[in-house]
Amino acid sequence: MKTKNNHVLYTKEDFTNKSPEEMESDTIANLVLDGGLAICKVCGEFEAGLDKECKPKE
Incomplete structure (x- = not known):
């Protein structure tokens, strides 16, 4: 999702491939x-x- 200032925001879809253990940490x-x-x-x-x-970020 892109905002008016060109930011690209994390969404729940960005984390769908993580295991429950990875999500916890x-x-x-x-x-x-x-x-x-x-x-x-x-x-x-x-x-x-x-x-x-x-x-x-650099």
Whole structure:
């Protein structure tokens, strides 16, 4: 899912191939799926940071 500032957000589909054990130890999966947090796959920004333009991590 792309936002107006070119962020690409994690969705539940990004985690469908993980085992239950992998899901337990995946912090991002837990934040997105259990916490409902919007996190960008490209730059790692979340929530308020998504108001800024996406700048890929180096």
